[in-house]
Amino acid sequence: MTPSFVRNKNTLLFGGVAVWGLLLIGCVTVNRTIMAPPQVVAGAKFVGSEQCSECHENVTSSFHDATHAKLIAQGDNATNVGCEACHGPGSVHVKSGGGAGTIINPGSSPETCFQCHLDKRGEFNLPHAHPVMAGKVSCSDCHDPHSGDAVMGGGTNLASVDATCLKCHEAQRGPFVFEHEALRENCTSCHSPHGSVNAKLLKARNQTLCLQCHSQQQTASGQLMIGGRDHAAFVQRGTCWTAGCHEAVHGSHVSSSLRF
């Protein structure tokens, strides 16, 4: 339902008054500056990462290992790339001795991250997303911007890549007597972690989610053989994980076919 806009006498009267009001207000002299998000502190200037180290040595000492450290370059054009690239110019923060509200804290707003990760702004605005835009979860709950890999776990880290998800999704930890092999790859095999068009952050809402791994060569037309069984009639009903078919998508204790 879209709101209708009717141009009647009252609307014109109200609109006219509003426009004149804005014009009058616009003539008022002010000396304040308004900042676009992320809200940089007005008047602050870049001071360099060395200044940050004086108080935040516990953070800066391991930064050389961080994924974001790969952005730091030599040269005159890259002088502002360091702590202040994300936290904003720090002169006011330094002058006030670390006063509250004098520096950007990306942990409380994702706007800083969106400056480079534009695609993630779109994903978090989808109908199904981790509630980052609602302020209930922050980027730093899953990513460490200051040390090691930004995507925590996996690779040659001690922790596995799934450990990040299992911090909050304990029921999916398992282990299950009968496993779903996809979990060994990781949760992102089936879920888009930032946001999705589909419920449950699923990469696809229909059977293609499963069929991208569970398809096989078909030897007769009109059939959909998966394993030793023709699923042509089953997929008409709904998703593979629908009630009674393969509900136990994360693993099962009772059924090797992950029925429930």
Added chain:
Amino acid sequence: MQSFRSCALWALLLSPAALLAQTTVSGVLSVGGGTVLQDGNRAAFQEAAQQKKGEFGGLEAFNLLREGKDDVLKFEARALPGLDDYRLFGRYEKTEKYYVEAGFEQFRVWSDGSGGYFRPTNTSFSIFNEDLHLDRSKLWVEAGVTLENAITIRLRYQRSTREGTKSTTIWGDSNAVGKYGTRNIVPGFYDLDETTDLVTFDVANESQETQKWAVGARYSKTDLDDKRYNRRRPLEPSADRIITSKDTTSNDLFATHGYYLRQVTEKLTLSGGAMISKLDTNISGSRIYGQSYDPVFDPAYLRRQQRDEGFYDLSGSADIKQTVLNLNAVYVPRKNWSIRPSLRYENLHQEGMSEFVETNIGAGPKFAAILEDLEGESQRKWDEFTEAIDVRYTGLPNWTFSGAAEWLQGSGNLEEKERDEAGVVSIDRDTDTERNTQKYSLNANWYAKPGLTFAAQYYYKIRNNDYKSVRDNTPATGGDRFPAYITDQDFKTHDLNFRVSWRPMSQLSLVTRYDYQQSKTDSAVVALAHIESGRFTSHILSQSVTWSPTARLFVTGSVNLTYDQIKTPAYEFVKYGDNNYINATLGAGYVVSQKDDVFVDYSLYRSSNFIDNSYITLPFGAEQKQQAGYITWKRRQSETLIYTVKYGYITNDDVTWAGLNDFNAHVIYAKVQYLF
């Protein structure tokens, strides 16, 4: 003597003032409230906005920071009963000596419990309150001390809970779709109650650049009391029944870990880590049909149907023992080069055993219950080696280059069995698995001139999984043999992104980004050829603009255009998985007067993937348009007092659900902030 007493008394009385003279206190007190006037689908609104319909408000923030010469005290509180959002936090820190902190926080996540919608017969079900919500809470106490030799000791206890209801995409079936037969569109929901208690203990010395170490242990205990309710063929007099699936599993996880880092020379730093963990799980649960929620199994429950399968009296255990070691080096052969090789080894033993009573219903007209005691069992052994190298170069002014490679070799074995109480084995499998992964990535950044940056990242990953069935008693043409059919499955991914950040003038900032990903899955099953079983392609084009033509005005906007598709060979049956969408935001801020600012924000989400293929399956493609517009007035009454008033309008049109999930909402909100 009298004067000495007098001096002492004055000194005592004035000492707090002297202390206060050395401390600064700052903070904010923020109180706000508002209401949401909404019509249409309430549950859909609450899920979309993550906000409750109706009144909300309370204490938004009371943050206090007291900084002394050598100590810091923090206190934070939030209490918004209407939104069920609470936080209480306190921390006292004696600089470089010790700290104690404690806190509690809770927030609510809303979800919409709607099921599916079947367009040709205009069929959908509303059989319970679809306005679902889940509360997450965290309570913690932590203390740390720094000893004179710079060793830090930290102890923390945390209790996390997850309690409430949430939606599920596991839907029940209905025959109320006429000639189309059966479609699974009947909603279900979860009722969750999960608690995790966690204790962590860490000792570390990370104060020196040349040598660092840390050891720690964690113990956690998790108790689940989760239920999922599904209804099958509702409102059909002979077949309407409810399934209650329970998971009352609990687990204990104990893990120890440690690492040691040493700078061997100015050019070489070595580090190594180890982790040993043990997870013990007590399995418990059931899946029972009946005529109500939470029934006890009754072999003669009403409206039972053939193949109503379930289980009860599930008990057993599933355990994991895991050992992980890693070795890392940072070698800086020259000023602008950094080479970082690393190794990882993982050994994993997993065992699972379950006992349960399987329930089934025989053919009509008798529909007799069939009960069978069964046992499931599995054992998995896994060894995995990972080698990686990361090379960075910063020698070219205004450029950075880095590249990384990672190789993984894994091998293991999985045994699975299922038998009845007489010892008759229905499943007996022994599968050897090999997994090999290679990943190569390249990154470059070019700071072409002040305010102009080009960045590019690319990776290619290939993962080969080979399965060799050593033993398998399931019939070669039987449906229960899966997944033992699979012999080979390979994944290949190309992932690329390119970004340009440009500030052509001080008032204008532009960022353009393009993301591309293509993943391909090749699968082979016993006695059949390799096929491309899946192909995922995604293009995302993003643009943001921020313009501040005067000190009094900024305008900012962003747009994301996404093409996202999963193709499978089963197009004839289920079409493709299309997830294309456009997302756009537009915002502006204007200084109206010395005290007043006005902000406007608009956002649009639009997807158009709906294909009405109802005649062969369910039409799941999303077609939806969601818009939100806000206007905010902010008045700085004084240096310490700020008023905010906000009005928003949110609207949703959902074609997939033929308007059932549509809503319009007006959000009115005001806040008073006092800074001190």
